[in-house]
Amino acid sequence: MLVDHQPQMAFATKSHSLETIRNNVAGVAKSAKLFGVPTLLTTVASKTFSGPIFPEIKAVFPDQAPIDRTTMNAWEDQRVVDKVKSFGKKKLVIAGLWTEVCVVDPVLSAIDAGYKVYFISDACGGVSLEAHEMAVQRMIQAGAVPITWLQYLLEMQRDWANQKTYNDVLTIAKDHGGAYGLGVIYASEMFGGKEGH
Structure with missing residues (x-):
């Protein structure tokens, strides 16, 4: 609400x-x-x-x-x-x-x-x-x-193995998660693999 x-x-x-x-x-x-x-x-x-x-x-x-x-x-x-x-x-x-x-x-x-x-x-x-x-x-x-x-x-995500919502959760984190979101972007670009925890 x-x-x-x-x-x-x-x-x-x-x-x-x-x-x-x-x-x-x-x-x-x-x-x-x-x-x-x-x-x-x-x-x-x-x-x-x-x-x-x-x-x-x-x-x-x-x-x-x-x-x-x-x-x-x-x-x-x-x-x-x-x-x-x-x-x-x-x-x-x-x-x-x-x-x-x-x-x-x-x-x-x-x-x-x-x-x-x-x-x-x-x-x-x-x-x-x-x-x-x-x-x-x-x-x-x-x-x-x-x-x-x-x-x-x-x-709500609970488990990074939940692929159904995985990418969307990371997108929300990147867009609104401040330093955490920046960390997701950094990990993706630096390590070239899947983003995540």
Whole structure:
């Protein structure tokens, strides 16, 4: 579930650079699509205040219209809850802006509803580093599990022998994995064989 990755929310995000958030959420979106993870996109007041979903997300899910809400807590919009239920999964992974409102609220609500919830901390951002960190602590104390976007990708790959997704995982890593991605490029060019771990 990707929540409120929108310009107006991003402008006030100070816990991470906007470039980092955009890069990381693009990595999350591509990872979810590659591994067939049912993905819900949601925005808040897109026409009247916050603007459209990030183009990086739209590029990955071009035919999926985000559920546009008025509620700060996405879990208080029945369309969101119904969509999550339709996936038939008991684990939920969430990333969004801002960590201290539009992420923490649905995380806590989903936990109360019986879901095992993970949040991708480096694809979230708050209005200050303290706001982000306090929200992270609150979610952990409530039982949510923090992960990073690269961890998300590599946990789904699990085994480099999985050739079905191998090349696509490395492409996502090269495009969004920073130093790790550069290492993949380096290994390929220096040693001329298969890229990988």
